[in-house]
Amino acid sequence: MTVSQRGSDLGGIAIAEGTPPQLDYAKVRAYWKSARPSMLGPYMMDGFGFPVGAGHFRFRGELKAVEDAIQHLGPDTSVLDLGSGVGVWAEYFAQRFGKVVAVEASATLYDVLKEQCSRYPNVTTHNCDVLSFDLKDELEHTAVTEPAGGFGLVFLGGLLMYLNDRDIASLLRKLIPHLEPGAIVLCRESTIRHGTHTKQGDYQVVYRSVETYQSILSDAGFDVVSVQANTAYINVQMACELTKKWKSLLPERFHCLPIAGRLAYWGYRLGYPWNTRLIPWIMGKIGCEFPLLTNHFFVLRPGGQTVVDRRDTRECGSQRAEQKTEKVC
C-alpha cells in the first residue's frame, strides 16, 4: 500500500496515490450508532452551535437539485433510499411517490426513521446494512409495479463515502436488475478536489474527487449522466470549517459556540448563493483551498441506456465539465 501524504497541497487533507486504506466498518457502525438522531447529526453539522434551521436550509437547497433530477418520474414510482438516516428524504419521497423502501444500519437513527415514517403506509423501513440487504426478497414481497417491477429511483444520500471502492461496485451492480426502465440512481457525496482521502480513527470516511467517483461508478456499470455541485452544502461547509478553525485556536471555555457558530452560519448564509462561488474562487487565487470539502450530486443510469453530451459549466472553485444526457432507448 502506497499512500502519499501531500497534506500541504490541500491544507491538511492527504491524497492517496496508491491503494487507499480501507474503512474499518466496525468503526463506521460504532460512529453512526452513537450519532445524535437530529436533523443536523446525519448532515455532520452537530457540534458547531448552528441553529436547527441550518439543516432545513441545506435540505431546501438540496431539494432543488433533487427535484431537477427526478422530475421525469411519475407518482407511481418506487423509491429505494439506502442509508436513510432519520428519514428526512424518505419522508419527502413518501409524499411524492407510490412506494418507498428505506434502509438504515444505525439502530439509533433507525428508531427515528421508523417513527417518522410510521404515518406513511407506503414506506417500508429496514434496519440493516445495505451490503447485506436482500433486494430480491424485498421486491418479491412488496413490489408495486409488476411484472416489469423494480425501482425508478435509488437515492444514496451520503452513503458511498462510508463504503470501500469494491463494496460500492458490488452494491451498484446488485441494483441493476432491480431498476425499472428509465430509472436513475441519485447519489449525493462529499468530495475533495483531487484523489482520495480515507479518514482513519473513530470517524472513518472516504473522501473522493468527482473524477474518482466517476471512474468507480462507471466501472460498476453506470453512466454518470450529470454531476452538479451541492451549493447549499458548500455554504454550510464554509461555516463548519471556519468554526472548526475557531475551536482549534481557542481553549474550550472561550468557544462560545452558540454565538460563534451562529455568527459563522449566518455570515455565510446571508451571502448565499453568491459566496459559494466567490469565496472559494478568491481563496483559490491566494493558493488556499477553501472549503476543503465540497459535495456533489451524481445522477446515474445503467450503462448502455444513454448518450453523454459534455457541456462546460462553472463550479465551486474550478472549471469542470457538466454532463447532460439524452435517453436513446
Ligand SMILES: C[S@@+](CC[C@H](N)C(=O)[O-])C[C@H]1O[C@@H](n2cnc3c(N)ncnc32)[C@H](O)[C@@H]1O
Ligand atoms: C451522511 S448520513 C445521510 C443520511 C441521509 N441519507 C440524509 O441524506 O440525510 C449517512 C447514513 O448512512 C448510514 N450508513 C452508513 N453505512 C451504512 C451501511 N453499510 N448500511 C446502511 N446504512 C449505512 C449511516 O448510518 C447514516 O445514517
